[in-house]
Amino acid sequence: MTEEQTTITMEKDELLGAVSDFHSQGYRLAQICCTALGDTIEINYSFDKEYRFKNLRLSIRPDEEIQSISIIYWSAFTYENEMSELFGVKIRNIVVDYKGHFYRTAVATPFVAPEPDAGNATEKE
Amino acid sequence: MFFKKSPWIIHYDATSCNGCDIEVVASLTPMYDLERFGIVNTGNPKHADIFVVTGAVNESSRMVVKNIYDQMPNPKVVVAVGICATSGGVFRECYNVLGGVDKVIPVDVYVPGCAARPESIIDGIITALDILERRLVEFRKAKSEARRQEKKLRRYHLND
């Protein structure tokens, strides 16, 4: 192991509190990423302070709505727009909301597309 | 006649990984010096004769590529640099990639390689020069033919 990486799982309503905790401790927002796992979507919020890497994990159903953390970390808007566009996660109150015009992909929410192969076949023709 | 002595190129990156882009720029810089052929890199499509495209085209860049192509004056040639621009390469199966520049605009020269080496890029552009020259002759012929037809038509009208 090159480095220690802690992951803390939490509930949807604890999100803003936990994030602002990190913010007040002086952590830097390292990244936000999404993983589609069948019927749940896993979201990882990663923070870094002096090379200590901490991870907040949130599991939601695809139709659930979550709060944007861009009011705490302004720079989160790029990640959140990405999530809502590629994964179709519903996020409330993003500071700069592109409303699906960030990437403008050929297929809507490609990472959770129902049948990727079928989608590709029609798109390539 | 001497058109091919000073063609200007325009370069656009349509979803390339940058590898081919920097090689295109590298072939313009002192080491490989494409400029010795009188070639100048321009940013304005209306000044350009050769269109160098890198990367497989995606949904958003498709319109841009088309736009640049349409803005270029006739005659014009398109050079597709890199395997991405030729067929899609490793990215062929990606959901957002159309696969190959020729899906959008007609391509005259394909430069293979991932990344295409500066030598082969230069080779591709030199090949494009000949095509450009040929196009020019055809273009002139078509123009004078059109003019002739027009004159004929006008005479016809006058006699009427």
Added chain:
Amino acid sequence: MSQRNVIPFGPQHPVLPEPIHLDLVTEDETVIEAIPSIGFVHRGLEKLVEKKDYQDFVYVAERICGICSFMHGMTYCQAVEEIMEIAVPERALYLRTVWAELSRIHSHLMWLGLAADAFGFESLFMNCWRLREGILDIIEATTGGRVIFGSCKIGGVRRDIDDETMKGIVEKLGTIGAEIGRTTDVFLNDYSVQHRLKGIGVLSGEEAHALGTVGPVLRASGVAMDARKIDYAAYRNLKFEPVVEKAGDCHARCRVRVREIFQSVDLIGQAARKMPGGEIFVKVTGAPNGEFFSRVEQPRGEVIYYVKANGTKNLQRFRVRTPTFANLPAMVKMLEGASIADVPNIILTIDPCISCVER
């Protein structure tokens, strides 16, 4: 009351090597707001992991970006190795370090050239790119490729550099280094360069930290954060300090990169001296199961790879957060209040790599 105009900038623009589009809301000559929109290079390669074998995916990872291609491959390999708990031979780690530092030198030289082009110093641009060819020659001699090396694989590296060659490289870097020094002097001391860069696009340390910036942009604002300190590859055995500048303007970012070139030359020298013998790879069998966030300092800053695997040949999720993606918000903030003439400079000083951003 002056009028507000929206000026579209890009995607195809003479100073932009890559397509990004910005809507600049301006009042007279001043930018009030900048709204970036991307997507011209989005390929969707993260989803390719579902179709490709995890060992073959190194090739795709290398092609995320042609500038730091080796480092992308290396970060991916590190992530998988970490999950599978593979002990990579020491020599391979050193070789990776050497190639990574060579990439950094060539990337920074390339950036210096592009920056010179952006402020209209054509001969300086040509000179930087000429010097860069010297580095590319070394890379080509040792890996066979100029931009895509293909020399990293899971479990180690594909090629070895013998000691004779290694000595030659260090020597050659010495001579190129002297030449680079003469050119970078222009960046550091020339009046016209300072005139274009000093005091432009200032980002304070707190702002930079709050905006989550990484790499030279963060370090130019006085925050010493360099992901190489996480001790991946051979960096734990090498001595170096993150390069830090205080001013936070465009010129400071330029100075950071100039100094990093020489730091990299030094690191390669150290690595050459300490490089142990032995194997360069271990055989890898089986499939990864687990997850890891792998972090590497690329020329543009810290990159984060997230790899999640479930014990099959295809990974479950592969995600890249590239440095430019983290620097975009900072760029937007810096553009606010800048004058139109400085926009190209500011955009370039974050060293945007758009194909990284959109993958």
